[in-house]
Amino acid sequence: MSKKWIYLFEEVEEAEKYVDGKWDKVRALLGGKGANLAEMTRVGIPVPPGFTVTTEACNAYADAGEQFPEGMWEQELEALKAVEKAMGKKFGDPENPLLMSCRSGAKFSMPGMMDTVLNIGLNDVSVEGLAKLTEDARFAYDSYRRLVQMFGSVVMNVEDDLFEHVLTDAREKAGVKTDSELNAEQWKVVTAEFKKIIKKETGTDFPQEPIEQIKLATEAVFKSWNGKRAIDYRNAAGIAHDLGTGVNIMTMVFGNMGNNSGTGVAFTRDPATGENILYGDYLINAQGEDVVAGVRNTEAIADMKKDLPEAFKHFVDICDKLENHYKEIQDVEFTVEDGKLWMLQTRDGKRTAKAAVKIAVDMVNENLIDKKQAVLRVAPEQVNTLLHPQFDPKAKKVAAKEGKLLAKAVNASPGAAGGVVAFDADLAETWGKEEGKNVIMVRPFTRPDDVHGMLAAQGILTSEGGATSHAAVVARQFGVPCIVGASDVKIDLNKRQFEAHGVVVKEGDYISIDGTTGEAFVGEIDMIRPEFEEQTDLITLLEWADEFRRLEVWANADNPQDAQRSRDFGAQGIGLCRTEHMFFEERLPIMQRMILAIGEEDRSKALDELLPFQRSDFEGLFKAMDGLPVIIRLVDPPLHEFLEGLYEELKQKENLTEEEQQTVRTIESMHESNPMMGLRGIRLGVMRPGIVKMQVRAIFEAACNMAKAGIDVKPEVMIPLVGHVNELNIIQPQLEEVAKAVMAEKGINVEYLFGTMIEIPRAALTADEIAKVAQFFSFGTNDLSQLTYGYSRDDAEATFLLAYVDKKILPTNPFQTIDRDGVGALMKMSVEKGRSINPDISLGICGEHGGDPNSIEFCHLIGLNYVSCSPFRVPVARLAAAHAALNN
């Protein structure tokens, strides 16, 4: 007996048995859509009869070189018979044909996958039977032309524009504005045109045999899994390529059977704000694709109440039932056929970050889910968008007064963005990815093959479509600010420009969009950060997260302002204060004098001048972090970095003095071929200990002063770039001596630690030796990744690294997410070796990875004590740390 490749919707029990009752496995087998259709059927929600071809069949088809696996087609024919029996109609019956829809459905929702094909089963003969039976020739011929158009474009790969041109001509010829105004005869003509186009483009006729139609549609879905669009989407969304898609074949129901019919899509809560109200669009007398494609402007779902009151009531009940069943916001599609409601799809609703947080918190309060679930419901990266820049309200007001407001439309995905207008996805990608421009992609509406441009853009604006249009869904998912349905924006793709309220914006002109409010402006507008304190739901959620996480979250902050902000965001310490950032501005000339000093006297004079600056910086830092640890890293970059401006200046100048010439020569002699592997970090400390001694003096003077003022100071001195324990052996005692001398002078003792960064592979490899001297480790994963891979942080992304990620040579950019196999192996080794010497050694991470959720999970897994990240990533890290603890 051949394998079971097909499941009727009512066979879910059997499917569950087959996969040991695990919902995730049902979803893997049937795809999300198929699994949910089966689940709804099981709990008594009205779903049109149908069946699902499994994802395993899809994979088997691809593996066999595009051949159906053994027994599949026979099973599909049997399933069709079961549907015929349930509906009392025959597939291919010329008089009362059973019509079917065909949809793809993978484990994870994928807008990049195949579009729906509707009305399968119609042909030149049965369309007439349908017309007679329904006594509605317009409906029948409209249905038939839809089948031919969808089948042509989706299954037979004919350019859809060719069909759209015919439609436009037909409307013009008939002197009507919308498709629904065309009559049966006109649809007949259109359909004939469509069939000619198919024949011309593909050399094949549109298949008249319904069984042939369903076979080709099934194959088309299978093939779409490995189409470019789908692969691109999976790459962007991080979905595995070996899951396969299911094929859902379902009895057609018709929302376009007159004004007692309709169709719609809705969310059980507002996916933008999270408010607990039904949210969505519907269209009366239409089929679902009209709503989803965003080509017709829709009505709000609430308006359905007056048009179709009974159906609406039923719909509201079903939404409640679904939320109670799935314990999640649902994104549903439905059709009302002649007053009867049918649910065509349900799935967990994609939502904005803000909505995700609010829904999670609300559902706890509604006793639908518990705190753990709530914490896991919000992706750490989503929290980041809540702290995204927004336009300065004052600047927006000014812009509006100046007549720069272009549109106020649907706020489809929050956040503010500005950039140059690009009118197609390829250009948006070229400008955004290759030329590094900020781009706003502007389109009438978007389609799955626009996704590459949308991902490369800072923001998206469409003149058509609603909150559930393709553009809106994709933008929300990827956190790209987006406005849709901006009907005031008149796009002229031929002229490559749009006009709004009399303002003409050409391709390449700068506009700003506010995805939170739905506003678009011409020109650039100042941005500000949102206030964390006002986001009470987020604060609640993060407090719950704190209950579950084991990792502490510290922040990288170089000044008291950043330290204070970090603390406000929940940071439990400063994991990295980069002292070299304190050597710029008015201090730079002194720093330069120190570096260029010839005699020891001049040098130490300059150092003496720098000391008070550093001390006051540190005082502010200790004050802001009262009671919490502050790790201060000693100077790290090569000294010539401080001389670059001076060098440029002198090179421009004519008639240099002898002294200036000497300075030029000195700076040139400091040139290094590979400065990242040069004289920096502790190497500088060893070769020129004066600087780091000054810094340690400043740290301890500040610490003692603050301690005397009643502040609880916890200074920790971090020595960077150690590769051999002897570097610490030689320099750490000298620095500890300075610390002790200062404390003796000040007559007060503070508790302190001396530690090191682990950022050189050799330090990781010999961490046991280093742990004998260093009192803490902080992983400098930026440099560690740089050296472990041999990828220059300054160059690699521009020369090959992004191409490597594109080509899938690397799964991710190792400067964004810790490479667990390589860099991670070194980290793990360090942890084990370090703890073998000093079980209580404090271990943390202060590289950029400290704010990356995947990397945070890794830090949790290898047992670090804390992650330290940029202030704005602290909330993200708090949530990510909780996820790491809950998921492992």
Next chain:
Amino acid sequence: MSKKWIYLFEEVEEAEKYVDGKWDKVRALLGGKGANLAEMTRVGIPVPPGFTVTTEACNAYADAGEQFPEGMWEQELEALKAVEKAMGKKFGDPENPLLMSCRSGAKFSMPGMMDTVLNIGLNDVSVEGLAKLTEDARFAYDSYRRLVQMFGSVVMNVEDDLFEHVLTDAREKAGVKTDSELNAEQWKVVTAEFKKIIKKETGTDFPQEPIEQIKLATEAVFKSWNGKRAIDYRNAAGIAHDLGTGVNIMTMVFGNMGNNSGTGVAFTRDPATGENILYGDYLINAQGEDVVAGVRNTEAIADMKKDLPEAFKHFVDICDKLENHYKEIQDVEFTVEDGKLWMLQTRDGKRTAKAAVKIAVDMVNENLIDKKQAVLRVAPEQVNTLLHPQFDPKAKKVAAKEGKLLAKAVNASPGAAGGVVAFDADLAETWGKEEGKNVIMVRPFTRPDDVHGMLAAQGILTSEGGATSHAAVVARQFGVPCIVGASDVKIDLNKRQFEAHGVVVKEGDYISIDGTTGEAFVGEIDMIRPEFEEQTDLITLLEWADEFRRLEVWANADNPQDAQRSRDFGAQGIGLCRTEHMFFEERLPIMQRMILAIGEEDRSKALDELLPFQRSDFEGLFKAMDGLPVIIRLVDPPLHEFLEGLYEELKQKENLTEEEQQTVRTIESMHESNPMMGLRGIRLGVMRPGIVKMQVRAIFEAACNMAKAGIDVKPEVMIPLVGHVNELNIIQPQLEEVAKAVMAEKGINVEYLFGTMIEIPRAALTADEIAKVAQFFSFGTNDLSQLTYGYSRDDAEATFLLAYVDKKILPTNPFQTIDRDGVGALMKMSVEKGRSINPDISLGICGEHGGDPNSIEFCHLIGLNYVSCSPFRVPVARLAAAHAALNN
């Protein structure tokens, strides 16, 4: 009972028992000199009675804050009594005083240690007794002034020049040339002056009490172990700092008791050539220091036969006995006192590389040692000096004809060297180490505190001293070419110049010295390499070495000439052919055209032009290595390296054409901040596969052509800079396809491998993954060390690395010797991971370390299959591999 701190020479049996009969432990306990004195005593060779204070006592003294350990001094007094008894004299007896010498003696010979103090036991009173007893007042007072002088400078740290000035004055005043011409009264005056100097300089009188003298001398030896000179020497020679020194206190015998007395130093074979003849210097009527210090010109040892025939015969017998006993060339000191021969010291003789090889081979032929011992007798690094450059004999003849020959003197340490003259050690060090100049250090003679300069110099020339002078011994040990006793060279240290045969050479002028022949020339002379084929002893020794080693030795060769030379030296394959070296000279413009090509067509046209060049290179290589494997590395450096000259040229030029301006912009756009971690190696292959495909085509066209011509070709293609297995996954199949296509075109198959370098830390960390694709690994330890340490190979030595080695932060330069703890840990990991996937994977090393003996030992220990080194290092590596196998 307190520990035994003192051993009489005749107590060696007890010493042996104490240390379980292990000679090495006896040497560790008593120091080399003490152990050998005891050993000679034991086998009946005449040694003046005496005893040794142990190295343990020295360490205990230092540990206790410069206090004799408990019981030591009492034991020393007892030992003195035993000597008194043996000699029938009393220490401190005013009429017939027993006189003693005091010498340091560590486990390893250390010219940096304390000088000898002689004649201990004399004072103002006993000197008169000695004069009466010997009826030789001149001898007595000369002996006394020697004690005061040595004691003053060595024990009491008075500047020796102060004493020398007095001597010079005394000679001038007396109108004599040599010290031996001064009479008793004159020595009395000198001695009185000496005592005044001591009082003035130290505030203390010269101690009159003999027991006090011996106590202070013992302490001085202990202290000298931690003196700067000794520490510097140990650092340079790689001797551990915790060994301590012994103190040898021995009855004085006098070589200066008239013409029936004498003293000398000798080697049992010629330490420069290895010839089996007695070699050395002696002086009649003199004490040993006169010979060793090189201040008096000595007689050849053979001349002793006529002066002291009986003693000479006895001496020859003893030398034979010693060689038979120690199975090694001996370096001995002796004194003849009134016709009776006393042996004062024996030790294994330091010798030149050439002598080491000859002696080892000869001793096997003489059945003194076996082949294993012979192989272990020659240090691998010594072999290198045998292949050292020598002056082109023709160029030397021309120079001589042109009157450039400055001197012909003692050929103390072989090899040719040229450089600027520096007249003192500090300057030699500054110029040599800090400024990177080639320096020839020129001195009248050298002392231990000159060693830092000698090590920084390319060569050494002294106007005084003999083959066993300080300069000669040190130079030989460290392989620095050296000429001594060049009495034609008149040095004027005040004028900072010398004059020889009318030629005046000022400090900073260039001279050339030939340490093999003893010639010195003004100016620079062309150098050539010695012929390996003529060095039959070396060839024999290396053949013996081959019997013991497990590691194969391959060579790095980029052209057929180098390949042939490597093969002549015994290479068993080419481990690295760097193809980019083939892109210079006439090929460079084509390469540049290829890199700068805008269209794919231009690029592939340039590649087509490069192909025949590469093919013909490879053909030559395969021919030279007929039957042996040849690993060819695909292009490795960043492409902009090929454009640097062009860029400089264009930047100089005015009025650039539009095309040239474009070229400048293109080159500038290729700039990388850290090119070592940039777009190079396989990254280049991935981004621009055309180049490597061309190279693989050239390799296989060459291989097929040669195979057709009957050559046994074994091509192995090496892909550099792999960090992630996916890089191989994407590029290796493309290259294998090219290989297969070429073999199909040529109609012949050759066996081949595709492999990779392990030079990125991540590759080492994931070697198991990489071994699934790569068929061989070759460790690129240059890059691996660079990235593991984060030390730029281009910059680090100039900025901090040498200082790190100086400061002992690093034990050695990791670019010279593999850092076993860090880089080595990665290599070990790679070996284990690689073999876990493919137990037969071939593992080698092709970095510079492949020719470094210590690193070769490490490669042996971790189980590599071969080391690959530069052609001239192949013999070194063969020997080092044998040592590694024999020692482990």
